[in-house]
Amino acid sequence: MNPTGQTPAQRVQQLRHELERHNLLYYTLDAPEITDAQYDALFRELKDLEDAHPELDDPNSPTRRVGGAVAQAFASRPHRQRMYSLDNALTPEEWQAFLERLGRVLPERAFSFWADPKFDGLALEVIYEHGRFVQALTRGDGETGEDVTDNMRTVRNLPLDLRRHAAKANLPVPELLEVRGEVVITKADFHALNQTQDEAGAKVFANPRNAAAGSVRQLDSRVTASRPLRFFAYGAGETRWPMGDPWPTQHALMEGLGRLGFTVAREGRAVDAAGVEALYAELERTRDKLPFEIDGMVVKLDRLDWQREAGFTARAPRWAVAWKFPPRQAETLLERIEVQVGRTGVLTPVAVLAPVSLAGVTVSRATLHNEDEIKAKDVRPGDTVVVQRAGDVIPEVVRSVPEKRPVGLEPFVFPEACPSCGSRVTRLADEAAWRCLNVSCPAVLKGAIVFFVSKSGLDIEGVGKRWIEILVEKGIVKSPADLFALTLEDLLPLERMGEKLAANFVEAFDKARRSATLARLIAALGIRQVGAQTARTLAGAFRDLDALARATAEELQLLPDIGPEVAQSLRAFFDNPGNRELLERFRAIGLWPSRPADAPAAMGPKPLAGKRFLFTGGLAGMTRSQAEALVEGLGGTAAGSVSKKLDYLVAGQDPGSKLDKARALGVPVLDQEGFETLLRQAGEAPEA
Template identity: 40%
Template sequence: MDLQTAEIRVKELHNLLNQYNYEYHVLDKPSVPDAEYDRVLHELIELEQQFPELKSPDSPSERVGGEVLDMFSKVQHQTPMLSLGNAFNEEDLKDFDRRIRQAVGDNFSFVCELKIDGLAVSLKYEDGLFVQGATRGDGQTGEDITANLKTIRSIPLRLNENVSIEVRGEAFMPRKSFNALNKLREEKEEELFANPRNAAAGSLRQLDPRIAASRNLDIFLYNIADVGETGVVSHSEGLDLLEKLGFKANRERRRCANIEEVIEFINYWTEKRPELPYDIDGIVIKVDSLDQQQELGTTAKSPRWAVAYKFPAEEVVTKLKDIELSVGRTGVITPTAILEPVKVAGTTVQRASLHNEDLIREKDIKIGDQVVVKKAGDIIPEVVNVLAEQRTGEEVEFKMPTHCPECESELVRFEGEVALRCINPKCPAQIREGLIHFVSRNAMNIDGLGERVVSQLFAEQLIKNVADIYKLTFEQLINLERMGEKSVTNLLKAIETSKENSLEKLLFGLGIRHVGAKAAKTLAQQFETMDRLASASQEELTAINEIGEKMADSIVTYFEMEEVTELIKELKEAGVNMDYKGPKLVTAEQSDSIFAGKTIVLTGKLEVLSRNEAKEKIEALGGNVAGSVSKKTDLVIAGEDAGSKLTKAQDLGIEVWNEERLLEELKN
C-alpha cells in the first residue's frame, strides 16, 4: 500500500472507530461486536506503524496508552475549579433557596444533576482537538494527566465542531469495572481498592497510561469553564451544547422550577441510587441562568449559586477496642478510636477521630463499648454515640494523660481552648507533622514526599527541619526502603520545582499558628516579600482587614524567634523563592485608576493583548474581570468578532470600548 492510499484508509478507520466509540461509550448503543472494533483498531495500529507520519494526536490508537511518564507537570487553571458548599437536609436546601431569592428575586430555576463519586478533571480543546487534561488539585493548580485521560473512550479526542473550549467533568470507575479490577487484584494477591472513587483516582494518577487504559474508566461532563462566544445563556443550554459537541453528559438531570421540585428529585434518587451502574454520593443543585450565577458570585472556596446535597451517611455498629493518642504539628493531643474493622459507605473503617477529651466525656465513651459509626459527608469516620444498654461492666473509662506521649513534656490547656497541648518546640511528633504539612498539596506540594517517606527521612535523621528537604541528595535517598532510581530522580525534580512556588505556599507550609491558606495569600499579596512580612509590626498587620490581633501576635512572635530567622536564611540559601508571584493588590496610588472597583467583561478577539494579559492588567489596576454580561457590568471591552456579549451590553446600555481605547487607558 502506498502513502496516499494508506492516508485515505487511516481517515476511514478514524471515522469508523470514533463512530463505534461514541455509540458504545456515550449513547450506550453499540452497533458492532467488540471483536469487530478490535479488528479495525488493529488495522489502524498496523498502518500507523508502517506509516508513522500518518499518526495524529486524535488517533483512536492513543486510547491504548502511550509511553510511561517520568512525572506529572503542574497546570494552572485559568478559571479556578471551585468546590461546592454542602447541604445535608431539607432545611439546608430551603436556606439555600432563600439566599438565592434574597439576591436575585423569585424569577429563577434550578438544574439538578447526580453527584458522581469520582475525580474532578478539566479538559481543554483547541480548534476541536483535545490538547490537555488536568486534575482539580487545589482548585488553582492541578496535574497534567492528558495521557491517562486519552484512554477514557467516552472522552472525544476531536469534537464535532472545531471550537476552542475548556470543559469540566467527573471521571469515575463504573461498578462493573471496579468489581473486575478487584477480582484481578485478589487473584494476584494484591491489596484491594476500597471503593470505585479511590480506584478511579489511583488509575488516573498512574505514570504508565497503559494501566489507566486497562481500568475501563468513564466520564460525565457537567460544565463549560468559560462559555465565551458560545451564545449559551443557561447551565442547561451548556449541557445540551456539550452533548452536541460529542461529550457525554449525564441524562439523569432535571430542570426544576422551585425548591419543592428539587426535593422531589432528591427523594427519588435517594431511593433509586443503588440501581445505577456507578456510585453517586449526592445531588448537585445549580441556578440555571448564567447571568444570575454571575450576579450571585462566589466566595473564596465555592460558588453561591450552587450547592451539593449529600445523601445521609450510612451508620453501623462496631466495638471500640482502644483509644490512641497522636500529637499534631501545633502540639494538640488528639484521641483516636481504634475500632473492630467494619464496612461503612464502601470502605473498611478501623479508626475514627474523637477530637478531644470533652467530646469523650460528653458522649460517655468507654474502651470496650459498642458504638455507632458513620462517615461525615461519606468521607470522615465519626463515632456518633454509644450503645450504653449493651455494656457488660468490663468497659474501661478513658483518662487523658498529663504528659506528652511522644516527648513526655507536661501538657497544658490554654484558657478558652478544649484541646490539651504539648508546648515543647523540640517535640519530635510536632516536627514530623510540621514536615508532612510543609510538603502537602496546599503548601509546597512536593510530589513523592508523602507521609510515609517524610516519616522515614525523619526517623533516619536525614531531615530535622523543612530546610533539610532542600539538602537531600541522590545518595541519601537511593538507600531508603522502596525508593528506586526513578522514584528518587522524580522526587529530587519535585523538590527543585517547589523552590519556584509563590510566597503564599511557603508561608502556609511554615505552619505559623492561626495562619491558614487564605491568610497566607492575603499576607503574601500585602507584603510581597518574606523580608517585609518578617519585619512587619503588629499595627501594620492588624491594619489588614482579614488579620486580627491574635493572628498578628502569632506572626510577630514567630518571626522574632532566632530559630525562624536561621530557618529562613537556610531556605534562601537553598534557592527557595521568597517573593509573591500572583496578581498584585491595588495600592492607594492605583485606586484612582478608571478600572478600580469596576466589573469588566472581555469579548471577541484582541489583536495586541491576549485575553489573559488584558485580564491581568485590568485586575492589577483594581478591576474585576467577569465572564458574562449582566446589569452589574460596568464596561465591556469588545475585540473582533464580538458576539452575544456585545449585543447584550448594547441592549443594557453598558459602555463599550475597543482594544485601542483599552490600550490607551492602560498607558495612563
C-alpha cells in the first residue's frame, strides 16, 4: 500500500487516467489546469511504480509517450478500407462542376455538406479495438501503409484509451474504430524546431509537412516523441459498434470524435452550398492567422448513407472534393541557373534564388523545366522573378520582371556539354529536353541505379536512395548488376553501416534476384517511355528478355498501347552494346525471370481475359503489385473495390472488411493456395 491508501495497481490506474486528462487539457483544449512541474511529478511517480511493478505494464501508458527502442524498419500493413486521394477544385467554376457531378450521381437531393480546413500534414489512420489504441498506419499507396504504431503513441494529443471518454460522453465503446486524420506541426513549433536543428548542425526541414512526415517515420520513437506533433481527426474508416452506428452524418461523426478525445478542426461546420463558398472565402482571408498551415478546404457530403451511395472513382470519392487556395506568389532575385542531370540523361535547369518566404516556407530553388521555357519566359540570371508554389507545394518561376532588369543582362545559354561527365549533349528533334547519351555518366548511372531498386523498379525492400548514392559515389557499384555481388566485406567499411544493416542489404538483393518478375525487371531497366503498365504488357507477350530483345519494331507495335515511339525506344535499348552486356550479367547471376515454355503469350489467347480480381490482406512471398501483375499479364484486370462485377476476391492474411462484403455479394473467394492453383491452370505460376 502507498501513502494514498491505494494498492500499486489502483494508484497506477489513477495516475494514468489523471495524466491523460491533463494531456487532453493541454494539447487539445489549450486549457491546462496544472503547471509543468506538477505534471512532471505525477509522471515520475507513475514511472517509478511501473518500474517497481512490471506486471502492471501497459503499452498505452502515458509513460510510453517518451518513445522507446529503435526499430529496424517499418512493416507494411493493409488498410481494411482503402484510403483514397481527393479530387481538387481550383476555381469557383470547378467547385460548381463538382456540385453538378454530384447532382448527376445523386439526383433530386437537397445537399448539405461538412467543410473543414485542409491541413498540410501527413495523412494516416489510427485504429482502436474495444476502445484501446492498437495500431497506426500511414496512408502509403492507399491500399497498404507503414506501421508507425510505436511512434504515434508518443503524439501527446492522441487518445490511447477511449473508454473513459465514451462513458463521459454517454457513447458506447466501439468494438472497432479506425480514425483517419492528419499529423501536423504548428507554424510556431516548426520555426522553433528548425532553429534547434540548425543550431545542432542537423537537417533543416523545408516546410511543416515535411517536418511532420519525417518525424512520424523515425526509426527511433524517442526522436518522434521529441517533436511537437499533433493529430487532427477528419474522418473514419471501418467501424463496428455493439448496437448500431451512432453517427449518421459527417457532422455527427466529427462531433463524436471530439467527444471521444480526438482533436478536430474548430473551423469545421455543416453548411449548404452557399455556406461552403462563404467558409472558403473566410478561410482564405484568415489562413495566415491560423496556427497551422492549410492549403484549402475539404468539402464532404454530410449524410454518410449518401456518401456510400455515391461511391468512388478509381482514385477518389465522388462525394468529396479538396477546394484548394490559389498559389502564393512572391518576387525575388534569380541568382543563377544550375543544370542537373537525371537518370535518363535529361538536363533540367533549376533556378537558384535569393531565399524568399512563400506561404510560410522559405524558397531558395525552383524548377525551370527546360530550355524552351527559359526562352519563353525570358528569364536571365540576375533578373527579379515572380515565384509561386503551385498547390502551395512545388516552387516554380512564373515570369521575369523586365522593368526591374539591370542593364546588360545576357540571356542564359544552355550548356553544350554534360555538367556531370563533360560529354556533348544532344537534343532530339521531337523533344524539348537536352540529353546526355553517355551511359557511363556518373549522374545518369546514379539515377538509373536508384530507380532500379525503387518501388517503380524491382522494389527492393529496405534499401534507401541515399545508400545507393553512397555506393555509386564510392565506386563500389557501377552497374545494377553490381548490387547482387555485394558482400559484407564491401559494405562494412562504410560509415554508419553496421553488421545487421549490411546483412539485411545482402539478403534483400538476393531475395530480389530470386523473386523478381519479368514485368518488374523490364520496368526497372528504365527504358524510355516504358512504365509499369507497358512492362506488364511486354512480360505477358514475351517469355523472357531474350525473346523481347529479338522482337522487331513491327512485332512490338502489334501489342496494345505500344506505338512507333515506344517500339523505337525498346529497339534502341536492346541494340545498345552496353545494355546487352548488362543483361548478360543478369543472366549469369540468375536474375532472369521467365514465363514457363507452355504458357500462352499475350498476343495469343489470354486465359484470364475479362476476369476481374481484387486483392485484400497480405500474400506470402509476393507483394500485391506483383500479384496484380501476374493477373494482368494473363489478360485479367485488378479492381480497386468490391462490387458484383468482381470475378474473384483473393484473400490473404488479415483480409479486413472486403472479405465480408464480397461474401455478402456472392463473389467467389480464393485463398492464396487457390489463387496460385488458378494461375497454374491459366498457364503462369508465380516465381519462387
